[in-house]
Amino acid sequence: MSEILCKEELEKLRDLEEKMRSSLKESRFRHTVSVAQTAAALAMVNDISLYQALTAGMLHDCAKCYKDRELLEKCKKKGIEISLTEEQNPSLLHAKYGAYLAEHRYGIKDPEVLSAIRCHTTGKPAMSTLDKIIFIADYIEPYRIHTEMLPYIRKLSFENLDKGLVFILKRTLEYLETTDQPLDEMTEKTYEYYSALDTEEAPRI
Numbered sequence: 001m002s003e004i005l006c007k008e009e010l011e012k013l014r015d016l017e018e019k020m021r022s023s024l025k026e027s028r029f030r031h032t033v034s035v036a037q038t039a040a041a042l043a044m045v046n047d048i049s050l051y052q053a054l055t056a057g058m059l060h061d062c063a064k065c066y067k068d069r070e071l072l073e074k075c076k077k078k079g080i081e082i083s084l085t086e087e088q089n090p091s092l093l094h095a096k097y098g099a100y101l102a103e104h105r106y107g108i109k110d111p112e113v114l115s116a117i118r119c120h121t122t123g124k125p126a127m128s129t130l131d132k133i134i135f136i137a138d139y140i141e142p143y144r145i146h147t148e149m150l151p152y153i154r155k156l157s158f159e160n161l162d163k164g165l166v167f168i169l170k171r172t173l174e175y176l177e178t179t180d181q182p183l184d185e186m187t188e189k190t191y192e193y194y195s196a197l198d199t200e201e202a203p204r205i
């Protein structure tokens with residue numbers, strides 16, 4: 001399904017890229033383009049729509065231009081569900097509000113793309129392949145330098161999405177345990193769901 005993009009799709013993607021360029025800081029825009037490109041590569045490996053992967057990647061951080069307090073206020077105003085963890089750490093809400101903006105500001109109606117944007121930070125049980133691709137691409141894109149294990153995680157993710165997903169979730173939870181940030185219940189549920197599957201979870205090294 002990783003089809004050749006048609007002229008109309010290319011034009012829409014270029015338009016989204018320009019809109020992100022004008023609304024995000026340079027470093028965030030660079031990350032956004034890199035996530036979209038990484039998502040496209042994962043889509044080709046996993047026979048998923050290139051257009052969906054590029055669209056979700058390009059818009060996954062479209063709400064990152066707002067401060068935490070603004071995200072909280074906007075989500076409350078729009079009736080977007082807010083968990084206790086999100087109340088304590090409103091930056092997590094950029095994913096949910098990003099999905100809202102993708103639909104209502106940028107005209108995205110594809111439920112799969114909106115789902116991938118909505119869950120790209122915490123994951124969720126029973127993710128679609130596109131959900132997994134955007135979640136993983138956000139973690140492993142080339143400009144990331146947050147862990148010395150990235151080369152291993154990148155290789156693992158391109159070999160098997162589920163193994164890469166489990167490993168990233170585990171690393172995220174281990175990291176949160178070393179900080180004063182609250183553990184996100186959805187991230188825990190996602191890890192429990194996928195680690196219970198027969199994914200032959202990769203060992204720690």
